[in-house]
Amino acid sequence: MSEQHEQIFQNRIDAEEKIEPKDWMPEAYRRNLIRQISQHAHSEVIGMQPEGNWITRAPTLHRKAILLAKVQDEGGHGLYLYSAAETLGISREELIDALHEGRAKYASIFNYPAITWADIGAIGWLVDGAAIVNQVSLQRTSYGPYARGMVRICKEESFHQRQGYHIMMTLARGSADQKHMAQDALNRFWWPALMMFGPHDSESAHSAQSMKWKVKRQTNDELRQKFVDQSVAQAEEIGLTIPDPDLIWNEKRGHYDFGEIDWDEFAQVIAGNGPCNRQRLTHHRRAHEDGAWVREAMVSYQKKVQQRREAA
Amino acid sequence: MSEISSEQIKEYVLRLADDAVVQGHRLSEWCSHGPFLEEDLALTNVALDFIGRARMFYAYAAKLADDGSTEDSFAYTRDCREFTNLLIHELPRGDFAFTCVRQYLVDEYSLRFMEELCNSEDPTLAAIAAKAIKESRYHLRRSRDWMLRLGDGTAESNRRMQEALNELWGYTHELFEADRFELSLANAGVAVDPSLLRNEWLTAVSTTCEEATLSLPTENWSVRGGREGIHTEHLGHLLSDLQFLQRAYPGLEW
Numbered sequence: 001m002s003e004q005h006e007q008i009f010q011n012r013i014d015a016e017e018k019i020e021p022k023d024w025m026p027e028a029y030r031r032n033l034i035r036q037i038s039q040h041a042h043s044e045v046i047g048m049q050p051e052g053n054w055i056t057r058a059p060t061l062h063r064k065a066i067l068l069a070k071v072q073d074e075g076g077h078g079l080y081l082y083s084a085a086e087t088l089g090i091s092r093e094e095l096i097d098a099l100h101e102g103r104a105k106y107a108s109i110f111n112y113p114a115i116t117w118a119d120i121g122a123i124g125w126l127v128d129g130a131a132i133v134n135q136v137s138l139q140r141t142s143y144g145p146y147a148r149g150m151v152r153i154c155k156e157e158s159f160h161q162r163q164g165y166h167i168m169m170t171l172a173r174g175s176a177d178q179k180h181m182a183q184d185a186l187n188r189f190w191w192p193a194l195m196m197f198g199p200h201d202s203e204s205a206h207s208a209q210s211m212k213w214k215v216k217r218q219t220n221d222e223l224r225q226k227f228v229d230q231s232v233a234q235a236e237e238i239g240l241t242i243p244d245p246d247l248i249w250n251e252k253r254g255h256y257d258f259g260e261i262d263w264d265e266f267a268q269v270i271a272g273n274g275p276c277n278r279q280r281l282t283h284h285r286r287a288h289e290d291g292a293w294v295r296e297a298m299v300s301y302q303k304k305v306q307q308r309r310e311a312a
Numbered sequence: 313m314s315e316i317s318s319e320q321i322k323e324y325v326l327r328l329a330d331d332a333v334v335q336g337h338r339l340s341e342w343c344s345h346g347p348f349l350e351e352d353l354a355l356t357n358v359a360l361d362f363i364g365r366a367r368m369f370y371a372y373a374a375k376l377a378d379d380g381s382t383e384d385s386f387a388y389t390r391d392c393r394e395f396t397n398l399l400i401h402e403l404p405r406g407d408f409a410f411t412c413v414r415q416y417l418v419d420e421y422s423l424r425f426m427e428e429l430c431n432s433e434d435p436t437l438a439a440i441a442a443k444a445i446k447e448s449r450y451h452l453r454r455s456r457d458w459m460l461r462l463g464d465g466t467a468e469s470n471r472r473m474q475e476a477l478n479e480l481w482g483y484t485h486e487l488f489e490a491d492r493f494e495l496s497l498a499n500a501g502v503a504v505d506p507s508l509l510r511n512e513w514l515t516a517v518s519t520t521c522e523e524a525t526l527s528l529p530t531e532n533w534s535v536r537g538g539r540e541g542i543h544t545e546h547l548g549h550l551l552s553d554l555q556f557l558q559r560a561y562p563g564l565e566w
Contacts, residue, residue, distance in 0.1 A: 295348060
């Protein structure tokens, strides 16, 4: 019976049909999606921290307003994604508990600190840029609520990327200090941005099955290549140098060749040894704990209102 | 309005701009610290409204100054003594109860203030006020809801709200005091005479507090000085955050 279900399910996927919340799906498909969507949601929410670190210090009121609106969008993305995950039969509380207990991950890039204002530019340009490459591909993912969420999110992300790039452009065309600030941010964020696409296809634990189920539509290496190809011209345009001596155009492949990622660093950051891993989780946990009395009061007030209504 | 100079209007506009930028700054400090995600977004939204309001006022002040000043030169290159915001805005954000009570007290005030400013004979001020009224209506709906939910929530939330109200109360008197400068502008039909707002404000706040099972403080203390640039010690720290980049790398484009 289950085998038959699985065959029908795979046929639907192969025919490019979207899977909807009430449809039958293999348990492993459901678990895989919850893992991926919640990781994505947590990334949006944890990503508010490095950017939030600069909201009070943004250099102009215009930049401050843009950054506030951006961080607000990220939080909004977190909300749609939590809702998309909830359609798979898990609650937001369970997802947040999993984050706090270290069972769920978020994008490792946010374990790097946003030290200078240029980092806000680099995060918008490179981190949102890499996220878009991934998310454009996910607009065709097989799970309906996730695919539709991605369509909406992509529109806003591309706006963010342009804003980040504009910060970098302004700095790169500014004083020597500003240009240095921009180049330094690129130096620090370039490799972590490439790591966002995950391990090589040959090493990726979830890739083959995810491709078969069309949860993922393109492999890690394909997406990473696309990101490198688009970023080189963008860096050249504003006179910044990508920190990779092996970066060179390969006429035959029609793509840039680029150097090897430091996979040891990647493993270290994932294992919890990035500069900000503890800080990010502690911050999130603390905000959640500090807010417990507020959430309790809301429930209590709601009950009182209900009781008064019934008594009346 | 003829006897009022642009310089005087500029000084008045800067007071309102400083109120808004400082209030927006304190709200923006909540980003990623909210009690749940939806509230994080809502606080950011209100922060954005206040920053937007500050920008409109500063831009108008820059136009009146006509000396190369910009919205950013006002916000980023003046020191504490030159800031003329009311003190209530600059108090540190405190816990969520403190932020909610302050926002509520300020919203009840802002809405009435902007309704009056809408009648200003200065058309730019009237236009900014018209936009601000819509935002303040929404802000007040939200902050009043929080007064009720947290005031009449649990014993702990009630205790926190009452404490916040007690801590803030002494800073509310200043909201309604006009100095001679403001009164002369009010008499000319440009500015709002805030003392006229007090009765209505107090009635609204009393009603809300009663419904929220909070007691209006009766202790007789008050602090003032914002309009003369006599601030709490907190403002300097706020400005050192706000102005860091412009101070460290002066005169650049960002």
